[in-house]
Amino acid sequence: KNFEVGRTSPLPEILNEVKAYDNFSIYLPIIMNQIVEVDFNDGCRWQYNSGQTFIIEYKWINELAANPYHPWRSAFESGLGAWNVAPTHFLFLYASDAVNTIEVVNKPGNGSAGKTIFTYYPPNIYCDHFEMWANLAYDDYSFQEMRQTIAAHEVGHGHGIGHIPRNIYNQLALMWNDGFSDSELVSILVPQMIDIDFVNQFYP
Numbered sequence: 165k166n167f168e169v170g171r172t173s174p175l176p177e178i179l180n181e182v183k184a185y186d187n188f189s190i191y192l193p194i195i196m197n198q199i200v201e202v203d204f205n206d207g208c209r210w211q212y213n214s215g216q217t218f219i220i221e222y223k224w225i226n227e228l229a230a231n232p233y234h235p236w237r238s239a240f241e242s243g244l245g246a247w248n249v250a251p252t253h254f255l256f257l258y259a260s261d262a263v264n265t266i267e268v269v270n271k272p273g274n275g276s277a278g279k280t281i282f283t284y285y286p287p288n289i290y291c292d293h294f295e296m297w298a299n300l301a302y303d304d305y306s307f308q309e310m311r312q313t314i315a316a317h318e319v320g321h322g323h324g325i326g327h328i329p330r331n332i333y334n335q336l337a338l339m340w341n342d343g344f345s346d347s348e349l350v351s352i353l354v355p356q357m358i359d360i361d362f363v364n365q366f367y368p
Contacts, residue, residue: 199333199362202341204326208284208291212253212367219255220322221262222296228267235311236268236298243316246354247323252363254323263293264322272301278314280321291324310349313338320355323363333358 212218222244223229228237244256280296296318298311305311320339327341338352338359355363 198365199358200329201326201362202329207324207326208282208289209324209366211290214368215253217253217255218367219257220264221257221259222264222266222322223258223260223262225265225267234268235308236300236303236315239298239308239311239315240266240296240319242312242353243319246316247319250355250360250363252323252360253367254363256319256322264296265294266296268300269297270300274299274301277302278318280318282324294322296322305349306346307350309351309353310346313344313349313352316352316354320359320363323367325363325366328358328362337362 210218210220224237228234228240231237248255276299278296278298280294282294283292284290285292298314298318303311305314317338325339328337328339330337330340330342335358336348336352336356338355339362344352
């Protein structure tokens with residue numbers, strides 16, 4: 165027998181009815197809403213096999229390689245650690261011979277506190293490697309937590325994803341497309357559930 169669940173047949177009533185049958189199956193629909201992605205016009209995805217752990221190796225260069233106590237290296241280490249414990253299939257690991265690099269730059273007038281630039285070779289749509297940096301020209305942050313949020317945001321891009329449009333989702337997101345207020349910079353710090361779902365929708 166088929167049982168229909170709708171506005172006029174609530175699930176509890178249906179469950180009471182099916183108790184009269186020894187063997188039965190109930191099929192409920194799962195509705196999944198894809199999170200909108202923006203700012204990904206020139207992006208790429210990693211060549212990933214569904215359900216498997218994907219390791220991204222990185223190395224420090226320039227100032228961050230020379231100074232393990234650099235505040236931005238600490239910020240990136242916090243961001244990398246936060247994403248590594250998030251329930252995705254990605255794992256960021258340090259390797260001295262890695263092709264993916266993390267550094268600091270000084271680019272006044274660039275307009276970005278941080279950036280992740282991917283290299284890939286069209287028509288191949290898969291990512292080859294990235295250069296990730298924080299911009300010292302905009303480093304006027306009062307608290308280390310602010311740097312940590314910026315760094316974790318860039319590590320988020322390291323998955324090969326764009327931004328989450330802030331004007332659509334009324335919840336905190338590390339991968340928002342707009343700038344953060346000071347209070348947001350000291351409070352977000354780590355990927356939120358919407359950020360994790362965002363990564364997992366591209367890499368299930």
